[in-house]
Amino acid sequence: xxxxxxxxxxxxxxxxxxxxxxxxxxxxxxxxxxxxxxxxxxxxxxxxxxxxxxxxxxxxxxxxxxxxxxxxxxxxxxxxxxxxxxxxxxxxxxxxxxxxxxx
Amino acid sequence: xxxxxxxxxxxxxxxxxxxxxxxxxxxxxxxxxxxxxxxxxxxxxxxxxxxxxxxxxxxxxxxxxxxxxxxxxxxxxxxxxxxxxxxxxxxxxxxxxxxxxxx
DNA sequence: CTCATCCGTAAGCCGATACTAACCGTTAGT
DNA sequence: ACTAACGGTTAGTATCGGCTTACGGATGAG
Numbered sequence: 001x002x003x004x005x006x007x008x009x010x011x012x013x014x015x016x017x018x019x020x021x022x023x024x025x026x027x028x029x030x031x032x033x034x035x036x037x038x039x040x041x042x043x044x045x046x047x048x049x050x051x052x053x054x055x056x057x058x059x060x061x062x063x064x065x066x067x068x069x070x071x072x073x074x075x076x077x078x079x080x081x082x083x084x085x086x087x088x089x090x091x092x093x094x095x096x097x098x099x100x101x102x103x
Numbered sequence: 104x105x106x107x108x109x110x111x112x113x114x115x116x117x118x119x120x121x122x123x124x125x126x127x128x129x130x131x132x133x134x135x136x137x138x139x140x141x142x143x144x145x146x147x148x149x150x151x152x153x154x155x156x157x158x159x160x161x162x163x164x165x166x167x168x169x170x171x172x173x174x175x176x177x178x179x180x181x182x183x184x185x186x187x188x189x190x191x192x193x194x195x196x197x198x199x200x201x202x203x204x205x206x
Numbered sequence: 207c208t209c210a211t212c213c214g215t216a217a218g219c220c221g222a223t224a225c226t227a228a229c230c231g232t233t234a235g236t
Numbered sequence: 237a238c239t240a241a242c243g244g245t246t247a248g249t250a251t252c253g254g255c256t257t258a259c260g261g262a263t264g265a266g
Contacts, residue, residue, distance in 0.1 A: 005114075005117070005120055008111050008114040008115045008120070009115040011108075011111040011115075012111045012112040012114075012115035013253085013254075014108070015254080015255095017108055017111075020188070021188075023192075024188045024191045024192045024195065025191060025195055026195050027195070029212085029213090030212075030213060030214090031211090031212065031213080039254085039255070039256090040255075040256060040257085041212090041213075042213085042214080042215085042255085042256070042257080042258095043254070043255055043256075045213060045214055045215085046214085046215085046254080046255085047254085048214095049214080049215095061262095061263095063211095063212085063263060063264065064211060064212040064213075064262070064263045064264070065211090065212060065213080065263095066212080066213065066214090069192070069195065069196065070188065070191075070192035070195070070196075071192075072189055072192045072193050072196060075185055075188050075189040075192060076189055078185050079182055079185040079186055079189060082178055082181050082182040082185065083182055085123070085124075085127045085173065085178050086175050086178040086179055086182060088127045088128060088173075089127050089172070089173035089174070089175045089178060090175050092127075092128060092129050092130070092172075093130070093172055093173075093175075116223090116224075118224080118225095132242080132243090133242075133243055133244090134241090134242065134243075142224085142225070142226090143225075143226060143227085144242090144243070145225080145226070145227080145228095145243085145244085145245085146224070146225055146226075147243095148243060148244055148245085149224080149225085149244090149245090150224085151244095152244085164233095166232095166233060166234065166241095166242085167232065167233045167234070167241060167242040167243075168233095168241090168242060168243080169242080169243065169244085
């Protein structure tokens with residue numbers, strides 16, 4: 001994937017979040033994905049491009065159909081990225097975090 | 104925080120990513136944050152509101168200064184959210200491979 | 207070959223949002 | 237009380253981004 005930062009932008013849109021959620025359960029073709037979504041198939045295709053460029057999904061071609069699934073590696077990269085921030089934030093404020101209402 | 108989804112939107116902007124990165128290293132006042140950023144203090148203040156509403160930062164007042172820091176709980180919520188997707192994608196991937204192969 | 211299916215892309219519209227400038231309330235120091 | 241420092245808010249503008257429509261390329265069935 002490009003980097004974890006583009007991943008946040010990719011998941012910032014509600015429609016893409018919905019697409020991503022459905023893909024995380026099982027692989028789907030573009031047309032299948034478009035059914036049940038309040039947008040056209042064209043919009044879905046554009047969203048899939050964003051998710052793919054961010055490294056969050058991969059696709060394979062089966063005849064005329066393009067089937068997408070979530071790429072666990074991309075998700076792991078974002079999770080690990082956040083984990084570094086989490087640890088860094090904890091390290092610089094170890095004292096305050098223990099007192100819930102200090103801030 | 105509101106939910107993990109608003110967190111992604113909050114971190115989708117490059118300027119907010121930069122703000123968040125600097126805050127994760129140490130707590131900073133708004134003015135300190137604005138120095139070294141290519142935008143005005145006003146813009147920084149607006150970005151901080153978005154990050155705060157998303158539960159990613161918290162603030163405390165010290166005289167006339169408002170000091171912000173990263174909230175580890177908000178970061179952990181997003182990380183855990185991604186972790187669920189990661190596990191789900193792995194399980195789904197495993198199922199797909201069993202009935203078809205070669206992605 | 208013909209035709210239908212499937213999907214990506216281009217153009218354009220329109221709402222969302224990141225930004226600056228200006229203003230105002232609060233606090234601290236003299 | 238006056239003034240300066242600090243920062244949140246508003247108004248206005250410009251750019252960005254998600255959407256639809258229309259189109260074109262690729263594959264498969266007949």
